Structure formats: C-alpha cells, structure tokens
Amino acid sequence: AQSVAQPEDQVNVAEGNPLTVKCTYSVSGNPYLFWYVQYPNRGLQFLLKYITGDNLVKGSYGFEAEFNKSQTSFHLKKPSALVSDSALYFCAVRAYGGATNKLIFGTGTLLAVQP
Amino acid sequence: NAGVTQTPKFRVLKTGQSMTLLCAQDMNHEYMYWYRQDPGMGLRLIHYSVGEGTTAKGEVPDGYNVSRLKKQNFLLGLESAAPSQTSVYFCASSARGGANVLTFGAGSRLTVL
Numbered sequence: 001a002q003s004v005a006q007p008e009d010q011v012n013v014a015e016g017n018p019l020t021v022k023c024t025y026s027v028s029g030n031p032y033l034f035w036y037v038q039y040p041n042r043g044l045q046f047l048l049k050y051i052t053g054d055n056l057v058k059g060s061y062g063f064e065a066e067f068n069k070s071q072t073s074f075h076l077k078k079p080s081a082l083v084s085d086s087a088l089y090f091c092a093v094r095a096y097g098g099a100t101n102k103l104i105f106g107t108g109t110l111l112a113v114q115p
Numbered sequence: 116n117a118g119v120t121q122t123p124k125f126r127v128l129k130t131g132q133s134m135t136l137l138c139a140q141d142m143n144h145e146y147m148y149w150y151r152q153d154p155g156m157g158l159r160l161i162h163y164s165v166g167e168g169t170t171a172k173g174e175v176p177d178g179y180n181v182s183r184l185k186k187q188n189f190l191l192g193l194e195s196a197a198p199s200q201t202s203v204y205f206c207a208s209s210a211r212g213g214a215n216v217l218t219f220g221a222g223s224r225l226t227v228l
Contacts (some may be wrong), residue, residue: 043219051214094213107157
C-alpha cells in the first residue's frame with residue numbers, strides 16, 4: 001500500500017536555528033513528492049515538489065527538501081527558522097494508478113518556532 | 116484571482132439533516148477533489164473528478180455524494196449527516212498531469228450535533 005509517514009507530531013525550534021521536518025514514503029515506482037503548509041484557519045499552500053532530477057529541491061519562503069531514494073525520505077529543511085514559519089506542514093505523495101494525480105497526505109507536523 | 120472558493124465556511128447541522136458544500140474554481144482546472152481534515156489523521160480523499168460529468172470514489176466516500184455538472188463547480192452532498200462527519204472539508208483543483216500542484220480552498224467547517 002502507498003503511504004506517507006510524518007513521525008513527529010510537533011517540532012520545536014528556536015528562531016534563527018535550522019529546522020527539519022521529517023517525511024518518509026512508500027509508493028510503487030518513482031514518486032512525485034510534495035510539501036504543503038497550512039496556517040491557522042486557512043487552506044493548504046504549496047511549498048515545493050520533487051518530480052525528477054536534482055535531489056535537493058528549493059521552494060517558497062526559503063524552504064528546501066532533500067529527496068533520498070535509498071532511505072525513501074523527503075525531509076523539509078530551512079537554514080534559519082522564523083517565528084512566522086510556525087504552521088502545520090504536510091508531506092504528500094502522488095498515488096500511482098488511475099487517470100488522476102490524487103495525493104496521499106501524511107498526518108501533518110506542527111512546527112513551533114520560539115522567539 | 117479567486118482561485119478555489121468554498122461555501123459555506125461554517126455550518127452546524129443536526130443528525131439526519133442534509134446539506135451541500137459548493138466548490139468553485141476559476142483556473143480552468145480539469146481535476147477537482149474533496150478532502151476532509153481530522154486531527155491526527157491528516158487529509159483524506161473523499162471523492163474526486165477528472166472532468167465535467169465524471170466522479171470517482173476516494174479513500175473515505177461513505178455517506179457522501181458528489182456532482183460535477185459544470186467544469187468549474189464540484190458539489191459535495193451529505194444526505195443524512197452523522198456526528199462522525201464533523202470535520203473540516205477542503206476542496207482542491209489541479210491541472211491534468213501527475214506533477215501538477217493542487218490549489219486548495221480555505222475550507223468549510225462542519226459540525227454535526
């Protein structure tokens with residue numbers, strides 16, 4: 001079965017420190033991987049995606065993610081956290097099969113950045 | 116540049132009542148989706164559509180029906196609401212193709228008493 005796991009419900013980091021939000025996946029074939037962010041009482045917003053090519057993907061707001069095929073991981077990173085980065089982060093993978101690009105989402109990780 | 120618009124934003128129902136959530140997109144996207152978001156469970160796909168006049172079941176379709184009579188609209192119906200359907204519902208749309216990004220609406224919070 002295809003799935004996405006975000007092992008941490010919450011990540012706490014001090015402003016200015018680097019942050020990592022973890023994601024691992026299980027999918028048949030080559031994955032399409034995505035990160036979305038959700039601010040309170042808002043819909044999800046796209047951050048970045050990996051389709052093919054360079055394993056390090058850069059996205060919005062200074063975020064980046066590294067695709068690691070051997071570890072089936074796609075961790076989200078940022079060199080220096082901001083208080084405004086505090087939000088709920090979702091990793092997602094495209095499910096193979098069918099004529100659609102429906103996504104399977106992880107359970108989400110709450111990022112709390114302390115001033 | 117409205118993107119994806121959901122109505123209503125909030126609704127309280129009694130068990131057994133019916134209602135319809137409306138999703139409208141102005142990006143000419145082929146694909147549309149309805150997800151529900153519950154604490155600790157992430158987003159789960161209810162139904163989706165790959166084009167006008169077509170719909171398909173997602174991960175958790177029971178208790179819901181959908182229709183896509185016009186390309187820009189995707190309706191989610193609850194015929195007989197149950198407390199287990201208390202949730203936040205998100206509509207999303209995307210262009211055709213696996214690498215394309217989903218654009219989400221702001222969500223509709225439904226409480227079933």
